[in-house]
Amino acid sequence: MPSPKRLGKAERRRQILLALRMSPHVRVTELAARFGVTTETVRRDMDALGAEGLLTRAHGGASAPVPGHRDMHERRLERVTIREQLGRFAASFVSDGDTIMIDAGTTTMEFARALSLAERRVTAITNSLQVAMVLGQSRAARIRLAPGTYMPEEAAIVGTEACEYLSGYNVDACYLGGAGLGEKGVTEIVEGFDAIKRTMMRQSAECRFLIDSSKFGRTFLSRVAECSEIGTLITDAPPGAALTRLLGHPTQVIVAPPPNETRIDGA
Structure with missing residues (x-):
């Protein structure tokens, strides 16, 4: 994986979506540390991806939406x-x-x-x-x-x-x-x-x-x-x-x- 400091906006957002394929929830603070950027930068990335329907903001981070049905997605955000x-x-x-x-x-x-x-x-x-x-x-x-x-x-x-x-x-x-x-x-x-x-x-x-x-x-x-x-x-x-x-x-x-x-x- 390239050095976090070399990640551009597009690559950083691609990495966020990749992380969501591996985990039901990713946290802003963890991604900020991983990418070597501020939490505000990660939040802006998540807001942009959320506006495209590619993730859902929740619990200090983001979760991947489940296509076609929100029930399981909602359960993943609980407890x-x-x-x-x-x-x-x-x-x-x-x-x-x-x-x-x-x-x-x-x-x-x-x-x-x-x-x-x-x-x-x-x-x-x-x-x-x-x-x-x-x-x-x-x-x-x-x-x-x-x-x-x-x-x-x-x-x-x-x-x-x-x-x-x-x-x-x-x-x-x-x-x-x-x-x-x-x-x-x-x-x-x-x-x-x-x-x-x-x-x-x-x-x-x-x-x-x-x-x-x-x-x-x-x-x-x-x-x-x-x-x-x-x-x-x-x-x-x-x-x-x-x-x-x-x-x-x-x-x-x-x-x-x-x-x-x-x-x-x-x-």
Whole structure:
């Protein structure tokens, strides 16, 4: 990469868009340091790119818009720190040589990013284009992307063909998200995601759900797993007493430590 001081306006803006292909959110201060310019310069660059519809300004930086659907884009801007925290912590459960399945979602994408940054040597099977792209940046990871019907609003593959493909593999663990966790268990709001998640669960020796506390008590149309089928719940805060009783044995509830205490070393 050329020296930051040599970047012209056009190249600097191209680099911003390139960074957004690798991350759901980029920060003004980090880009200013990277390019060797002031934060005001980066903000002007982002304003210009935003006016062209190439990014969306938010949270002290910018995010890439998701074509054709704002729902996932909006979710990516919510509870960013929590999702990063859960993703990094969940990555500490993965060891070199593991085979895993990862479903589509904003939190599982952060999990994939943590694995990529740690250069964990894994074989990952996914239905998420974003997970595949993020984890695929690591030379240590082998990625297999399920075929099927593409949902541009979720950047994900769903359908019978995808489930049949996933059924052809047996893996050490699956890492899944969920739209809600309540008395009915884990439920999903996106059509087709429930079948993908259930298939991944069947093909995995261990199931690990990454669900933040904002989703506790919520129930949606499609059931993914009953409370007794969850396996391990990785979250950011202890569930309330009522939900804890429903989870019970054999579900293991693990609360992620604060971000500065999270490790990605397999320990």
